[in-house]
Amino acid sequence: MKKTIAILASLFLAATAFVAPTATAAPTSQELKGTWVGTYGGYEGSGKAKGGQQRMVITAVHGGVAKGYWQSRHVGDKWSKKTPMHLTSYFTSSYDGKSEYYIAGTDLYGTYVGKLAENGELVLSYTQVDHRQLNLQIVARKK
Numbered sequence: 001m002k003k004t005i006a007i008l009a010s011l012f013l014a015a016t017a018f019v020a021p022t023a024t025a026a027p028t029s030q031e032l033k034g035t036w037v038g039t040y041g042g043y044e045g046s047g048k049a050k051g052g053q054q055r056m057v058i059t060a061v062h063g064g065v066a067k068g069y070w071q072s073r074h075v076g077d078k079w080s081k082k083t084p085m086h087l088t089s090y091f092t093s094s095y096d097g098k099s100e101y102y103i104a105g106t107d108l109y110g111t112y113v114g115k116l117a118e119n120g121e122l123v124l125s126y127t128q129v130d131h132r133q134l135n136l137q138i139v140a141r142k143k
Helices: 002-017
Strands: 034-044 047-063 065-073 083-093 099-107 111-116 122-128 134-142
Touching: 002 034, 047 134, 083 111
Parallel strands: none
Antiparallel strands: 034 047, 034 134, 047 065, 065 083, 083 099, 099 111, 111 122, 122 134
């Protein structure tokens, strides 16, 4: 009898070991930590902003809050001076199993709003309301 129970338990464990979960694991704020490099473009005042590259380095994460710095450059130029930034993040999941990982934050000049897309890209809208009225779309990938 003990042998039969042991065999049945082994068969059950073997059968369920190959069942893959349908939902993916929720991303965490720790996934933000690291270096993100991408491009940006948008508008400054009433004209197009000169596009370029953006580098965001997230140095520390605590709960849903992250800190680090950003730098930018135009093609062929050196990276700008490091400017501190802070981000907050939160994860949502809908009834149909879709999940979204949203991000908002600030630096010394403006605000960020966006998300970590399913394809691994960090997609942010940046708004700087001062005499420049700068509005950018930033798309970056983790390096």
